[in-house]
Amino acid sequence: MRHYFRVQVSSLVSLSVGLVLISSILTFVLTLMFASPLAEVARRFHLTGHGDEREVSTGALIHNGDIYSLRAPGALGASQISQSAMQKNQSVLIRHPKKNDLDPQPAPWIRRFLPADDSQKSEQPQSRAPQCILLGFAKCGTSALLEFLDLHPRMVTLDWEPDYFCDRMYKKYDLKWYVGRMPPSLPGQITIEKSPCYIVEHDAHLRIHAMNSSVKLLVLVRDPVTRLISEHAHYASFQHYWGMPSQSFEDRFYSNKTRRFKTNMILKVGDYSPHFQHLMKVFPRDQILIVDGDKLITNPLSQISRIETFLGLPHTISREDIYFDREKAFYCMKNRNTGDRKCMGKSKGRQHEEVSEEFKLRLADFLKPYNENFFKLVGERFNWI
Numbered sequence: 001m002r003h004y005f006r007v008q009v010s011s012l013v014s015l016s017v018g019l020v021l022i023s024s025i026l027t028f029v030l031t032l033m034f035a036s037p038l039a040e041v042a043r044r045f046h047l048t049g050h051g052d053e054r055e056v057s058t059g060a061l062i063h064n065g066d067i068y069s070l071r072a073p074g075a076l077g078a079s080q081i082s083q084s085a086m087q088k089n090q091s092v093l094i095r096h097p098k099k100n101d102l103d104p105q106p107a108p109w110i111r112r113f114l115p116a117d118d119s120q121k122s123e124q125p126q127s128r129a130p131q132c133i134l135l136g137f138a139k140c141g142t143s144a145l146l147e148f149l150d151l152h153p154r155m156v157t158l159d160w161e162p163d164y165f166c167d168r169m170y171k172k173y174d175l176k177w178y179v180g181r182m183p184p185s186l187p188g189q190i191t192i193e194k195s196p197c198y199i200v201e202h203d204a205h206l207r208i209h210a211m212n213s214s215v216k217l218l219v220l221v222r223d224p225v226t227r228l229i230s231e232h233a234h235y236a237s238f239q240h241y242w243g244m245p246s247q248s249f250e251d252r253f254y255s256n257k258t259r260r261f262k263t264n265m266i267l268k269v270g271d272y273s274p275h276f277q278h279l280m281k282v283f284p285r286d287q288i289l290i291v292d293g294d295k296l297i298t299n300p301l302s303q304i305s306r307i308e309t310f311l312g313l314p315h316t317i318s319r320e321d322i323y324f325d326r327e328k329a330f331y332c333m334k335n336r337n338t339g340d341r342k343c344m345g346k347s348k349g350r351q352h353e354e355v356s357e358e359f360k361l362r363l364a365d366f367l368k369p370y371n372e373n374f375f376k377l378v379g380e381r382f383n384w385i
C-alpha cells in the first residue's frame with residue numbers, strides 16, 4: 001500500500017514538473033513569436049511603464065522596420081496590444097521610416113510619466129514637435145484662431161502651413177525636417193501648427209498618431225453653407241488672378257441641367273462626418289476639441305477660453321488682448337504691452353458674392369440630414385441654418 005502511494009506521489013510530481021516545463025516553453029515561444037520585438041518598440045515609443053493604459057493602447061509601433069499606427073481599443077498592456085493588434089490586423093502600416101525620423105518631444109501632460117532627458121532640461125528655446133495641431137477645416141477661421149492663440153505666453157504658433165502629414169509633403173520630408181521648421185519654444189510652452197489638409201486627408205490622422213499618440217487636436221467647424229460661400233470667394237479670387245472666367249456660386253454647386261445639387265462638390269467638405277468618423281477611430285474623443293468657427297467671429301474669447309482649458313493652460317488671453325476693428329469688421333489682436341494692433345490680411349474677411357436667401361435655405365435644407373448625423377456622431381450641436 002505504502003509502495004503504491006509512493007509511486008502515485010512520484011508520478012504526480014513528475015506530471016506537474018512536466019506541465020510547468022511545457023507551459024514555460026510555450027510562454028517562451030509565444031513571447032518570441034508575438035510580444036518581444038513589438039514590446040521592445042513599444043518601450044522605445046515610451047509606451048510602457050507609465051501606467052496610463054489608454055495611452056498604451058493608442059501608440060505607434062515599428063515592426064520589421066515599418067511604422068504602424070495602432071488602433072487597438074480598450075485598456076491593454078504594451079505587450080498585449082502588440083499581440084492583439086497584430087493578430088486582429090488592427091495596426092495600420094504608415095510608411096517605411098526615413099533616415100532622420102526621430103522620437104518627437106512628448107507633450108507636457110505626458111512628460112511626468114517619462115524619464116527626463118537632456119533636451120527637456122534645456123532652458124534654451126528650440127524647435128520642438130507640436131503638442132497640439134489644428135487640423136482644419138479650411139475657411140473656418142484657422143489663421144485667425146492661430147493668431148489669437150499666439151497671444152498666450154505659453155503657446156507658440158507656426159505662422160505658415162507645413163502640410164507635413166499630407167501626401168504631398170510626407171513623401172518628401174522626414175520628421176526631423178518637420179520638427180526643425182517649428183518656431184523656437186521653451187520647455188512648458190506648447191507648439192501649435194495648423195494645416196487644413198490634415199482633416200480631409202485621412203492618412204494624415206494616422207501619421208500624426210504615429211508621431212505622437214497623445215497630441216491634442218483642434219478642429220474648427222463652421223456653418224457649412226457659410227463655409228462653402230467663403231470657399232467659393234477664395235476660389236473666385238484665384239480664378240480672377242489667373243484671368244479665368246468666373247463661375248457663380250449657384251452654378252458651381254447646382255446643376256440647372258439635372259435640376260439637382262452637385263452632391264459630390266458640396267459634400268466633399270460640406271459633410272464633416274466622414275472626416276470625424278475616421279479621426280475618432282484613430283484618436284480618443286477627449287483628445288479632440290471642436291471649435292465653433294461662427295462663435296470665433298462673433299465672440300473669439302468664448303472659443304479661446306475653451307482651448308486654454310483643453311490644453312490645461314491658465315486663462316490668460318482677455319479683453320485686453322483683442323478689440324473689434326470697425327473697418328475690418330472683425331476682431332483683431334492687440335499687444336497689451338506696446339499697444340500695437342494687428343488685423344488679419346486682405347485674404348481673410350473677403351467680400352462674399354451675394355447669394356439669394358432662397359438658395360441658401362435650399363442648400364441648408366439639403367445639408368440638414370448630414371449636419372444632424374454629424375451632431376449625433378460628435379455629441380455636440382451647432383447653431384447652423
Ligand SMILES: Nc1ncnc2c1ncn2[C@@H]1O[C@H](COP(=O)(O)OS(=O)(=O)O)[C@@H](OP(=O)(O)O)[C@H]1O
Nearest residue numbers: 138139140141142143144230330331344348349350
Ligand atoms: N478675426 C478674424 N479676422 C478675419 N477673418 C476671420 C476672423 N475670424 C474668423 N475669420 C474667418 O476666417 C476665414 C478664413 O478662414 P481660414 O483662415 O481657415 O482660411 S484658409 O483655409 O486658411 O484659407 C475668413 O473667411 P472669409 O470671410 O471668407 O474671408 C473669415 O470669415
